[in-house]
Amino acid sequence: MSASRRILLTSSIAVIFAIVVRVSLSPSPSQCRVIPRDAAWPSTDGWDSFNTSVGGKLIATIPIGAPCHQIFSSGSNISTYDQAQCDALRNTWFFPETHLVSSSSPMAYQFGNNTCNPWSSSDTPCILGGQVVYSVNATSYVDIQKAIQFSEQHNIRLVIRNTGHDYLGKSTGAHALAIWTHYMKDIKLIERYDGKNYSGPALKVGAGVEGIEAYEFASANKLMVVGGNCPTVGLAGGFTQGGGHGHLASKYGLSADQVLEWEVVTGTGEHVIANSESHPDLYWALRGGGGSTFGVVVSMTIKAYPDTFFSTAYATVLNDGTNTDALWEAVGVFIKTLPRLVDSGVYVVWVAVPFGFLLMPAIGPDLHQNDLDELLQPFTDKLGELGLQYDYQSWEKPTFLANYQSLTASWNVSDYNLGGRLIPRSLIEENPQAFTDAVRFIGSQTIISGVTFNVDKGVASPNDVAVNPYFRKALMGISLGTSVDYTNWTATLNGQDIITNVFLPKLAALAPQGGAYLNEADFQASDFKSLFYGPHYDKLSHIKSIYDPNDIFYARTAVGSDRWFEDAEGRLCKV
Known part of the structure; x- marks a missing residue:
């Protein structure tokens, strides 16, 4: 167990709504991402300006467990306690829908680092712990580009989040800015996709489309697509980028096998279409090489099949x-x-x-x-x-x-x-x-x-x-x-x-x-590199260096993650 998991973060994260209070002016360590107590952390005006640039889509994190605690410790010690809300939260905590509406709450509870636990004493202050500080509710590739630019300009850890279905802690991170793609819900039927290796019906799905939404759309068109078991898993996110299996796997293969093209914003902020002819290396990498590390997927086009019994x-x-x-x-x-x-x-x-x-x-x-x-x-x-x-x-x-x-x-x-x-x-x-x-x-x-x-x-x-x-x-x-x-x-x-x-x-x-x-x-x-990626790891690492040369994207166990570590307070630093 890593030290970052075992230590309960007790320092207050200086943020409430759109306000960031810099607790101290100590310089950030060399080769590390900045955190709120660093002098290099953006000022309140800096965050306000960024919020304006993304059309007011910046969300400051208040953990969803806050109603179970007397105080949200944000530098302002704001009272958040509401027993009725807390009771309701405890009754529904275990289900995806509770976390889907949050831009920050990890469904895998452990990656919040036990902070703002709905079952801990109400006298225990609610703090951010392992959760992101801010999220951008991205609805276009331009929002994603601006978030990447701001993150790189200020050396802030960046997280990619869709639904939050994630058992490896990739969709959250301490002291981070998240790109939240959950509301990128466009679905389009392509009656005949003509590509190098496939001709037939296809669906183009936005990054936020959940499995059940794709299934219902396909069914209305007498089609079906390869997706996951849980209805609220995001189809184009880590599910497909990590391989993806479901009810049609023994008939048609993995979800990654179905992808015809990706619409992606890379680590350099470039907006590209990756398929077998354009950026084929990125197209290949995203088909099972893992999410949250090569770029931010805006949409995905996949094969569709005639419906059956x-x-x-x-x-x-x-x-x-x-x-x-x-x-x-x-x-x-x-x-x-x-x-x-x-x-x-x-x-x-x-x-x-x-x-x-x-x-x-x-x-x-x-x-x-x-x-x-x-x-x-x-x-x-x-x-x-x-x-x-x-x-x-x-x-x-x-x-x-x-x-x-x-x-x-x-x-x-x-x-x-x-x-x-x-x-x-x-x-x-x-x-x-x-x-x-x-x-x-x-x-x-x-x-x-x-x-x-x-x-x-x-x-x-x-x-x-x-x-x-x-x-x-x-x-x-x-x-x-x-x-x-x-x-x-x-x-x-x-x-x-x-x-x-x-x-x-x-x-x-x-x-x-x-x-x-x-x-x-x-x-x-x-041994995650060989266990998760097999003989493909070195090739994937090389492709990452092309599309994310400055290592903007980091996620636990993702390609390139071995170049970073999280210290005792959750700060991300170069090895």
Whole structure:
């Protein structure tokens, strides 16, 4: 665990609404970004002038947890307490919608550094901690250009934020200015996109378009697009730039495989279109090389496919304390069925927890209900043979959107530390018992989930896109979590360490030359360059040096992040 995570920031961030109070006049350290207490931090007039230049779109951060605290410590000690608002916040804290409307609140609670915690004592002052100081509510590429220019001129840390769905702390940062792209919502149908490698329907989506918005628009035009599972994930942001998988992955590949072109503002402020013919290196890098580091995406154009019918299945088997061995014998059979399932185009999500095993769900595009039932029959037959009580449901829907809307609607995003690993198909084919044993070890103590797919044919060659080529060998991405304890920060930090030092090594030992899906991985991974990016890292680093030569863009575990570190007070400095 890095020192910047472990130390609770106690110094006041001197900002309230559009006012910045410089606490001291000490010079900023050499090779570091400036912070509010530095003499080089912009004056109030400087921020006012910048706000005018972006049409009044500058937002000063007040953490959304402020109503749970008597004082927002901003140099002015403003009272923010409202018990009714606090109670309402606590009831909805765990869901994306609570954070979507905020320009600063990290959905992954830990990256706020436990400051302004809604569950801490109301007498504890609310401070910014790991959250950004200001955000620009960008609605055009010009707003983005001006934010980059201001950040570079004043040597201020810059953060790119869309929805805030982020398990690696990329969408927030202490003492930073954020470019908030959430309201860039334009969607356009291109009935026939004619490009070098694709001719057919496409959608052009703004940086702020969420998955459900793209799904609804596509459905209205009898089409569907490759997106994520959670409806509020931003399609063009870190999701696709990090690879991106969802219900159509086993049929069409990763989201990154679908991109036809990007509209981008680079680190030099240049507004460019990147595709296979114009800026092809940037086009390649953004297709899976990670978000928040090469440029700010304004829009993305992706392939669209004719809509079709879907089948879906759910299953639940509870562990009652007397059936544990039988349950895991059945899970072993389920795991052996996965290659055949994904080769039939099915996308499978399963979860193991101390109280049981859940299939939630298996989704088959162009697959009838009875066909999906048959594919899962070895598992259900084994459950019956072992005398295990289980619940199984399946159905068929006529369109992608109808099927999507039939799925579980609640998406809890803030309750867990996270880590992950890609599991190669060869492991399941050659030694499924070893994998089952590892899942049982982890699942008996905490939550572990497997998202299963076949994306081998998403592109002609694994090197056609920047996604770690190991993805094409993978049968599934494993995600595992330990509970966040909002009343015990030390326990929360220890939970992440258990993921890093106990649970993930169990999986790594089975595939020591493996990889991880960089959107659902362990941000503490010391080998993130090889684990997240594989053999592409050096090429990606070179491309970054072309489009962001001054290292304006930084994000944890992103390409080029190894050239920076965060000190004890969250200041970003060159290594």
